[in-house]
Amino acid sequence: MSPESESSAGVADAAIRSLLLSVSRWTLSAEDWDQVGILVVRLRAALAAGNPAAVDGAATDLARAAVAYARRFGGDQDPQGRPAPPPVRQLVNVLIHELGGVAPDADDLDDARTREDASPTWATGGDGPAARSAEGMASTRGERRLHVLPLFTRGRIAFAATDPDRGGEDDVDEVALDGMRIVRRTMGPSSVDVLLIVGAAGGDGDVVAATLGPEEKGIAYLMPLWRDPGGNLVGGLELPTRAARVGMSVSFPFPASSLTDDDIPAIGRSCSVTTRSGRNAWRAIARSRPDDAVRAAIAEGLR
Secondary structure, eight states, X not given: OOHHHHHHHHXXXXXXXXXXXXXXXXXXXXXXXXXXXXXXXXHHHHHHHTOHHHHHHHHHHHHHHHHHHHHHHSSSBOTTOXXXXXXXHHXXXXXXXXXXXXXSOTHHHHHHHTOTTOSOHHHHTTSSOSOOOHHHHHTTTTOOOOEEOOOEEOHHHHHHHHOTTTTTTXXXXXXXXXXXEEEEXXXXXXXXXXXXXXXXXXXXTEEEEEEEEETTOOEEEEEEOEEOTTSOEEEEEEEEOOOSEEEEEEOOOXXXXXXXXXXXXXXXXXXXXBOHHHHHHHHHHHHHSOSSHHHHHHHHHTO
């Protein structure tokens, strides 16, 4: 590495350390800490992979979160909030230490060194460390284990959407899950739009299983994937709900060829809430299948 590159890396590390030190002083709600924890896990994975672009992206997203909290609370302290939960605090302190800084709580460093699963389980689906390669994600294809996402709280979002002074900055919620991005957006008082950006985690002809519903009362859905105009692999649906807090779990993509008769109820309800592109993706799945009950369920659901 050239002296210039080393100098740039040092400046970047110092900026990230400063950001992480500010995170360690935040007080937020449990839902907000869930979001911050996922961003910190992304940052750790990017640093471990030595990917400068991913590090910059994760750090930028964390900085944007800081700006959003400052706008909402007039600072980084939610009057109703609490300090970082232990998994987030531990991960922040480990990163500060690894970037050459002095961690606010040194005890966390010894704890992290003795634990294989130092990453928060909500950010990994219970798998342990969050940093997984594209090959690791590909190995999950065919599995349908659901990964629980933080609750999508629509109360403040609905308020922001109708308050001209807020500018609607809180009307979109985004969660990262091992290479996938899940964007949830309120679409008025009676529906929530869900968009998946899958990336290297999936392939053409894949489907993502999900449960969505008020709080943890999820209903099973299936989201077929398609290519957007930019060639990105995406999926989505529009969930009819008036719930203030929407729970969601998602699987990693798996081949649509593995759909069985057990999936017929979910196919029917999913066809009724998918997008136009989603309907076309369901038609492509039907064309690729033999004349079976799953194909018939897709045809019936698209009527």
